[in-house]
Amino acid sequence: MGLENLYTDLINKLSLIPKDCTTIIPYSQLQQNDSSFPPTPVQKSQTTNNFQKTQSKFEQKFSTINIWNDQIDNEVKSIKRDGTNNGYIIKCPAVFVEFVPNDGNQIGGGVTQYMDACIYFHIFSDELNTSNNKRGLNQNPADLIDANFEIFKLRDIISSYFLGYHPNNGSALMSRYDKPDYKHLTITKYLRGFSFCWNDDKGSVFDPISVRYSIGVPFPANNAIVPENVWQSGISYVALVNVVYYGGLGAIVAGFYLCLSTNTDITFNPLNWQLIALWVSGTTYNIGNYIYNSYYVYQCKTENSDVDFNTSNWNLITRI
Numbered sequence: 001m002g003l004e005n006l007y008t009d010l011i012n013k014l015s016l017i018p019k020d021c022t023t024i025i026p027y028s029q030l031q032q033n034d035s036s037f038p039p040t041p042v043q044k045s046q047t048t049n050n051f052q053k054t055q056s057k058f059e060q061k062f063s064t065i066n067i068w069n070d071q072i073d074n075e076v077k078s079i080k081r082d083g084t085n086n087g088y089i090i091k092c093p094a095v096f097v098e099f100v101p102n103d104g105n106q107i108g109g110g111v112t113q114y115m116d117a118c119i120y121f122h123i124f125s126d127e128l129n130t131s132n133n134k135r136g137l138n139q140n141p142a143d144l145i146d147a148n149f150e151i152f153k154l155r156d157i158i159s160s161y162f163l164g165y166h167p168n169n170g171s172a173l174m175s176r177y178d179k180p181d182y183k184h185l186t187i188t189k190y191l192r193g194f195s196f197c198w199n200d201d202k203g204s205v206f207d208p209i210s211v212r213y214s215i216g217v218p219f220p221a222n223n224a225i226v227p228e229n230v231w232q233s234g235i236s237y238v239a240l241v242n243v244v245y246y247g248g249l250g251a252i253v254a255g256f257y258l259c260l261s262t263n264t265d266i267t268f269n270p271l272n273w274q275l276i277a278l279w280v281s282g283t284t285y286n287i288g289n290y291i292y293n294s295y296y297v298y299q300c301k302t303e304n305s306d307v308d309f310n311t312s313n314w315n316l317i318t319r320i
Contacts, residue, residue: 001168002202003099007067009168010097010119017061017161061157064094068122071096072187092126092187093154101198110204110212117198118176119167121158123190125151148188151180155190162194171197231257236264243276243297243320256320258290258297281307295320 071090098120104112127150155178164172177193205212231244237259246268248254257273265272279293282305289300291314298314306313 002200002207005168006099006170006198007097011065011067013161013165014062014065014095014097015060017157019059019061061154062093062095063091064096066094066096068096068098068120072122072124072189090124092124093150094124095154095158096122096124098122101200104200107199109201109206110210111206112200112203114198114200116195117170118193118195119162119173120177120191120193121162123151123154123158123192124187125154125190126187127151151188151190155180155192158192167196167198169199169201231268233266233268234264236262237272238262241318243292243318244273246273256292256297258317279309281309285313290317292320 072094100118100120101114102116102118104114107113125148127148159175162173163175166172173194173196175193176195177191179191181189181191201207203210203212207213229242229244231246237244239259239262242259244257244259246252246254246257249268252268252270253275256276257270258276259272260274261272263269263272274290276290276292276297279291279298284303284305285291285300286303287300291298291300293309296319297317298311299317300313301315302313304310304313
């Protein structure tokens with residue numbers, strides 16, 4: 001698994017956080033349920049200096065989930081620099097994922113291990129007037145303008161879902177960074193970070209497109225043979241030199257094959273190959289029979305039914 005798989009894993013988990021995961025009850029909803037609440041304070045016409053909110057079609061908690069690329073910070077800087085306000089294009093609540101690998105070391109099989117890797121969740125909320133009257137604060141709603149309590153609930157949700165979580169090829173996430181950030185005009189940011197150990201197997205023996213890729217095949221039931229070569233299309237094979245393992249197709253039996261005719265076939269042609277069987281004690285072998293024993297291929301030169309393998313009855317052909 002590589003970096004793309006790691007990001008996909010984290011983003012998929014974020015998208016599974018349900019929309020009904022409770023945060024702060026909107027003041028307008030409290031008004032509808034309790035007539036004792038005073039009218040909503042009159043506010044100036046809403047500017048576009050905020051996230052444009054639309055209902056999430058996936059019924060997920062976060063309306064925007066993406067990879068961190070300084071998206072919001074860049075927009076804030078642009079507004080401050082130009083003095084213009086064309087509105088944010090990112091819907092809120094929003095969370096962005098940032099991965100910082102730090103220094104890595106190569107371990108067995110070409111795997112790169114990052115012992116001090118970090119994941120940061122950049123959490124944003126555009127809640128400008130959070131009502132907490134029903135949470136025991138007993139404050140006048142007007143006193144809570146610019147009091148964003150939702151951001152802390154979003155932080156708690158990230159902690160609940162990810163603290164101790166094992167991402168792809170990684171150890172359990174551990175707390176690392178936990179701090180709000182208020183330098184974003186009318187929106188509030190919270191940065192929640194975790195550290196973990198992550199193994200990147202791209203370019204290793206486990207990567208199918210790597211030159212190091214190692215293809216495993218089943219061991220024969222009665223002998224621990226490790227094949228070195230799996231047949232590949234278009235490769236040049238030399239008669240009585242090359243032995244390959246072919247996985248079988250249709251009527252062609254899976255097993256080890258000795259090349260009998262030099263070829264560069266695109267499709268495996270059994271006419272150019274001899275299926276070789278594992279030598280079995282006490283079996284009758286005729287002159288010309290091919291077998292393999294341990295790591296070597298032999299051809300029978302003397303008819304025999306030996307109980308113990310006797311190399312004097314066999315011609316060594318090649319190594320598997």
